[in-house]
Amino acid sequence: MNLNEAALRELNLYPLWVPREASLAQVEVALSAPTPIEIAPRVESVALSLPPQPSAVPESVSAHANLGWDELQGLVRDCRACKLRAGCTQTVFGVGDPQADWLFVGEGPGVEEDVRGEPFVGQAGRLLDNMLAALKLKRGDDVYIGNVVKCRPPGNRTPEADEIGCCLPYLQRQIELIQPKLIVALGKTAATALLGREASLASLRGSLHDYRGTPLLITYHPAYLLRSPTEKAKAWQDLCLARDAMKARKG
Secondary structure: OOHHHHHHHHOOOOOOOOOOOOOHHHHHHHHHOOOOOOOOOOOOOOOOOOOOOOOOOOOOOOOOOOOOHHHHHHHHHOOOOOHHHHHOOOOOOOEEOOOOOEEEEEOOOOHHHHHHOOOOOOHHHHHHHHHHHHOOOEOOEOEEEEEOOOOOOHHHOOOOHHHHHHHHHHHHHHHHHHOOOEEEEEOHHHHHHHHOOOOOHHHHOOOOEEEOOEEEEEEOOHHHHHHOHHHHHHHHHHHHHHHHHHHHHHO
16 A cells, blocks of 8 residues: 555545546546545645745734743633633644644644543544544644634634634734644634634645745645535545645745
């Protein structure tokens, strides 16, 4: 089994993967075939246009610019700035290497995350771990995982604008302290919060964006991929772009 095949199996794409250039008829055949189809040796890379690397860390506009990691974690733990805290078990600060090159940002904690105090620990978390494995990464090893909001929204609904506004400075300060080489936004909520503008996920995928001098790549949230498994092929393309962007970033 070669590396690409192993990665596709990790993402549950194999044997349904076909190259992007395949016709609709080829896709239909692949989806109905009882035996594995031949996988392209690699996904065609998207042309990279990396944002210029700054000569210094950008000046902070965070409301918590002078806080260290432990102070920030304590502030998040005791936060009562919005209505979400009243309805959750605990805040979920994030998990992983605080000096990681890779930063993955989701939307907010779910039920299991709220109980355990760690992001992405349910079914979506297991899929995220598979996505990391496809990149030869693993949770906690040069990887940090966080969310836009630190408290679980009731019913796992999408965070509201005022809730994001209260929590976003915490995430911004986390990014300033981690100084990742690449940020991967998982889903529209994370993407638009970091970009500071509204846009569809479809319009944001497939290219690199800039977050204060750090390349920002946008892909689907693992929870969405569980509901829409046919989109996993596009997620694999995004992961390949992320891998190439990191290689370019490291030189």
